[in-house]
Amino acid sequence: MSKLKGFIRDEGAAFPGKTYVEKLLKPVFNDQRDYLFDVMFDIHRAHVIMLAEQGIVPNSEAKVMLEGINKVGQSDRTLLAYQPEFEDLFFMMEARIGEEIGEELAGKIHIGRSRNDMGIAMYRLVLREHLLNLLGSAYRLSEALLEQAERNTDTYMTGYTHTQPAQPTTLGHYFLAIYDVLQRDIKRLWSAYETVNQSSLGAAALTTTGFPISRDRTRELLGFDKIIENSYDCIGGADYLLETSTALMTCMINTGRWIQDFLQHVTREFGTFYVADPYVQCSSIMPQKRNPVSIEHSRSIASSAYGEALAAVNMIHNTPFGDIVDTEDDLQPHLYRAFNNANRVMALMYAVIATLKVNKEHALEMARKSSITITELADTLARDYGISFRKAHSIASYISKETIKQGKELYEWNIEDINEAIGQFVDVKLTEDEWQKIISPEYFVKIRSIQGGPSPKEVERMIGERKTNLASGMGEYDQVVERLKEKREQLLEYSIG
Numbered sequence: 001m002s003k004l005k006g007f008i009r010d011e012g013a014a015f016p017g018k019t020y021v022e023k024l025l026k027p028v029f030n031d032q033r034d035y036l037f038d039v040m041f042d043i044h045r046a047h048v049i050m051l052a053e054q055g056i057v058p059n060s061e062a063k064v065m066l067e068g069i070n071k072v073g074q075s076d077r078t079l080l081a082y083q084p085e086f087e088d089l090f091f092m093m094e095a096r097i098g099e100e101i102g103e104e105l106a107g108k109i110h111i112g113r114s115r116n117d118m119g120i121a122m123y124r125l126v127l128r129e130h131l132l133n134l135l136g137s138a139y140r141l142s143e144a145l146l147e148q149a150e151r152n153t154d155t156y157m158t159g160y161t162h163t164q165p166a167q168p169t170t171l172g173h174y175f176l177a178i179y180d181v182l183q184r185d186i187k188r189l190w191s192a193y194e195t196v197n198q199s200s201l202g203a204a205a206l207t208t209t210g211f212p213i214s215r216d217r218t219r220e221l222l223g224f225d226k227i228i229e230n231s232y233d234c235i236g237g238a239d240y241l242l243e244t245s246t247a248l249m250t251c252m253i254n255t256g257r258w259i260q261d262f263l264q265h266v267t268r269e270f271g272t273f274y275v276a277d278p279y280v281q282c283s284s285i286m287p288q289k290r291n292p293v294s295i296e297h298s299r300s301i302a303s304s305a306y307g308e309a310l311a312a313v314n315m316i317h318n319t320p321f322g323d324i325v326d327t328e329d330d331l332q333p334h335l336y337r338a339f340n341n342a343n344r345v346m347a348l349m350y351a352v353i354a355t356l357k358v359n360k361e362h363a364l365e366m367a368r369k370s371s372i373t374i375t376e377l378a379d380t381l382a383r384d385y386g387i388s389f390r391k392a393h394s395i396a397s398y399i400s401k402e403t404i405k406q407g408k409e410l411y412e413w414n415i416e417d418i419n420e421a422i423g424q425f426v427d428v429k430l431t432e433d434e435w436q437k438i439i440s441p442e443y444f445v446k447i448r449s450i451q452g453g454p455s456p457k458e459v460e461r462m463i464g465e466r467k468t469n470l471a472s473g474m475g476e477y478d479q480v481v482e483r484l485k486e487k488r489e490q491l492l493e494y495s496i497g
Contacts, residue, residue: 315331
């Protein structure tokens with residue numbers, strides 16, 4: 001027998017073929033079982049309650065339906081495995097409910113709906129939960145960042161542009177910058193949540209139904225904020241997936257960038273940060289090393305989260321504008337894994353930042369080097385002596401180059417030599433006090449008190465505002481979580497008749 005004939009024999013002559021089962025139906029079934037089981041039964045409950053309230057099925061039948069749904073919904077999902085007589089988990093559970101209450105009543109549960117509107121609603125409910133979990137992790141990390149910013153308003157450090165020492169700033173200013181980016185990530189995640197938390201139920205296959213259902217009632221029972229009004233949009237629209245994916249991707253890119261910074265700051269050469277012992281590992285043969293593996297893993301896991309979300313975006317690209325439920329069976333797990341990894345990153349970096357120790361003395365010592373206060377020389381000449389900024393800048397540039405050429409730091413110049421250098425360009429003589437201020441990272445930071453600047457007082461003001469805003473945001477978050485929790489408890493406790 002040829003290989004081809006043997007393959008055809010093994011595949012079977014009827015649906016589903018062996019390859020289709022092994023490579024598609026089984027993996028899809030397992031994903032549905034692991035991620036969609038609970039929300040599937042929540043939708044069953046809400047739909048039956050609505051059917052009864054609308055008088056589409058009598059209360060006596062709806063009561064039996066709901067009891068059967070609740071009983072089967074308490075099954076141990078871990079024991080479920082794909083069976084070829086059922087296309088997927090939905091049909092298997094419909095059969096299980098039928099075993100409890102009879103096929104006739106079980107069949108009535110599906111009045112006025114389709115796998116299409118139900119599938120979209122299931123995916124939205126699961127994504128809603130993932131978004132809230134990630135928002136919770138992001139708020140927690142926000143608290144740690146603000147706390148470290150508050151501790152380090154007067155921790156002077158080198159700020160970098162183009163990976164080169166640029167100007168003095170403070171660690172508080174730096175942490176606050178990371179915090180502000182994260183708040184915009186949180187805003188994007190909330191925007192995705194608002195788009196996701198809308199109900200597709202009632203759209204049925206595409207064009208709603210002839211039964212007098214109440215779309216608003218199922219929306220309310222399941223805690224959705226709105227209805228997706230156009231029934232074609234319910235089934236054809238996929239932008240809720242795109243918005244979720246891109247919000248997550250942006251968050252992971254932003255987070256990955258400052259994580260990369262952290263890996264630089266924990267090196268022995270930089271030595272600004274000291275990672276607490278629970279989050280470092282020792283080398284197998286080099287006992288002097290403290291490997292910052294928690295940060296290293298966070299960096300790679302953030303990239304993984306980004307990649308999984310991007311895979312979902314790519315799978316939606318060029319998908320026809322219509323029923324995408326079957327496509328979603330394949331793409332949704334990418335998003336679930338993306339959220340799982342994003343939460344891992346947030347949790348790991350919370351632990352690192354909450355326990356982080358800072359070498360303030362070393363950071364200040366580094367901020368005195370590399371001529372990074374030289375901008376203040378140009379500013380002083382322009383501000384106090386009326387020199388044009390361009391000429392003042394050229395003077396500062398000359399002194400900076402001479403400092404490098406002579407292999408020394410700015411603070412190693414004496415005032416006489418500095419004034420001699422300045423005198424080659426303009427007739428100005430600085431005082432010793434002026435020069436000491438010019439070479440001081442503390443003074444450099446102090447006078448940059450413009451809104452948003454690194455001055456400790458300005459950073460303290462910003463921290464105060466952000467603490468108030470964070471408390472408000474977290475309060476609203478808690479209210480949303482509590483409201484959805486209460487909605488689900490009410491749904492589970494609902495009784496008919």
